[in-house]
Amino acid sequence: MDNDKSTLVDMGDGSTGPRARRRDAAATREAILRSALIAFTDHGYDGVGVREIANAAGVTAMLVNRYFGSKEQLFAEVVEVAFAERTLIADDVESLSRFAAAALVAAEPRSVDGFLLMLRSVANPRATEILRAAIDAHFQLPLQALLPGARAHERAALFLSVLAGVRLMQQVLGNPALATADAAALERRLRPLFELLVHPPAGAEPS
Amino acid sequence: MDNDKSTLVDMGDGSTGPRARRRDAAATREAILRSALIAFTDHGYDGVGVREIANAAGVTAMLVNRYFGSKEQLFAEVVEVAFAERTLIADDVESLSRFAAAALVAAEPRSVDGFLLMLRSVANPRATEILRAAIDAHFQLPLQALLPGARAHERAALFLSVLAGVRLMQQVLGNPALATADAAALERRLRPLFELLVHPPAGAEPS
DNA sequence: GTCTATAAGCCGATAGAC
DNA sequence: GTCTATCGGCTTATAGAC
Incomplete structure (x- = not known):
């Protein structure tokens, strides 16, 4: 987390290049995780191979499974990272509408966007299962606890449907x-x- | 369209079985199209192979490319079929809200559901391009012409964002x-x- | 800690027989 | 009109060398 060596950097010994991160397990793991976050968000679970993720992180595909067990487990960790910073759901009920609307019209969409990650990965049943649980824990439960x-x-x-639907039309379909x-x-x-x-409105409430 | 031989039926000559449709080009093409509609809707563009589609239609994979040129062109025809019957958008402006709400809560969701097909295929860039054009022609343009x-x-x-978002949470994520x-x-x-x-409301209109 | 090499299997598309 | 057989390339995951 504190060591941003996701791309090739010097090692302090004067050498630079593809092997700069060699023998630093924590940095390698972090580099793979960041690479996977970007790739899965851009192309979805099925649209990305572990080779692609590994290459962008400057390592070989084998290390992905070495550190994360499988593509599926890597995806699960990526989902947690993507949903960790909650900039869409405000902490108080009076700010909810303002926050959500503001997030949807932000000039520069966040690079870490859980909803974009979700929209491009729901075609895969295993990814969907992971996403269902994460959406529930990180959005549905906090939000319904806040609503009066x-x-x-x-x-x-x-509320989440509107958020996701607008993101879909706006960012994925490019309406x-x-x-x-x-x-x-x-x-x-x-x-x-x-x-x-x-x-x-009180009058519009279903019985 | 008028010849529903998507599954194995008798040929009128007394014979039945896997080869019943043999030597009927139109029926074979139709069977592949219907099989593809179901498969793409259930698993998305990347989640389905041409072999799977062909098997369900009772033919070999080769015929899919024979009749449709490529998986991508087959998908384009499937999208047109899925968006042809417009049960989501009413013909008059006063029925729009009622129609859309009723369609979203229907006890048995339509088997031919273009929005479901879209949600599970937008991870693929070529499928997304096809879907973007179809959504625009079949939903966005008629709807915006109807709105006062x-x-x-x-x-x-x-309006379409809400429709898609609710379908996503409800049918895909199973909220x-x-x-x-x-x-x-x-x-x-x-x-x-x-x-x-x-x-x-007039007061809430953006300038 | 990281590599190369490979296993085992699926993919879309095509050639050629009948 | 439909078949079998196959090409070339991709996939995830793993075995073993260093």
């Missing part, structure tokens, strides 16, 4: 109306949508 | 709050969400 009123789990699930829209205008459009789920 | 008021393209894109929810209650929750996009 009845049927919080239902409204939390719809021009969302990808290149005026940020402020889009944000004003999104906030009432989220607000309807955070604070549903 | 300003920024119809933006509201149409968000219990959406997958096993009370249908009537969920529908009452969804309709105002769509209605906010179809008829945005």
Whole structure:
């Protein structure tokens, strides 16, 4: 974590090159993890091979299985990293709509984006199982605990649905109306949508 | 289309079995197309091989490329079939919210579901390009033409985002709050969400 | 701690027989 | 119109050398 040698750097002994990280297990593991995070987010679980991940980290494919056991276990660790920093869900209920809307219209989307990782990996059943558990633990449960009123789990699930759906159309399918829209205008459009789920009008409540 | 011989049936000459469709090009092509529709919807573009599609249709893999040129062209035809019947988008603006909400809570989801096909195939860049064009032609353009008021393209894109996002959480990730929810209650929750996009309150309109 | 080499299998696409 | 057989390349995972 504290040693950013994910690319080739000098070793302090004057030498540089593909073997610069040689004999530093922790740095190698970290380099593989970061490489996998980028690759899985860009191409999805099935769209990436361990060779590709290893090459980008400056090692051979064998070390991926050496350190992580299998591609599937590597993916599980990547998912935890991607969902660790929670910049989409605010800590207080009054900021939820603002945070979510702001995150969706941010000029530069976060490079570590769990939702993008999810959208490109849900075709694989094993990846989906891992993602289901992570979404539940990192988003669904904290969010429904924060929401006031009845049927919080239902409204939390719809909140996440909107978040994922917009990310899909905007970032994955590249819909021009969302990808290149005026940020402020889009944000004003999104906030009432989220607000309807955070604070549903009393009259519209299902029995 | 008019000849439903996607599975093994008799040929009218008394014979039945795996070769019943032998020497009927149109029926073979149709059988492959239907098999591919099911397989791509269930497992996504990268999750299915041409051998699998061919086996389920009762033919060999070679015929898939014979009739469709390539896996990619087969996928393009499947996408057109999946998006041909438009049961999600109503013909009049007043029914849009009701139709969309009803489709999302239907007890038995349609076997031909373009959104499910999309969600499980967007990891592949070539499949995504095909899907982008089909979504635009079959959903975005008709919907934004139907919506009254300003920024119809933006509201149409968000309408589709909600549709896709709910389908994702509900059908792909299997979120219990959406997958096993009370249908009537969920529908009452969804309709105002769509209605906010179809008829945005004048005061909340972005400038 | 990291390498090369390889096992075992799946992929899409094609050649040629009938 | 459909078949078998195969090409070349990709995949994950592992054995053994250094």
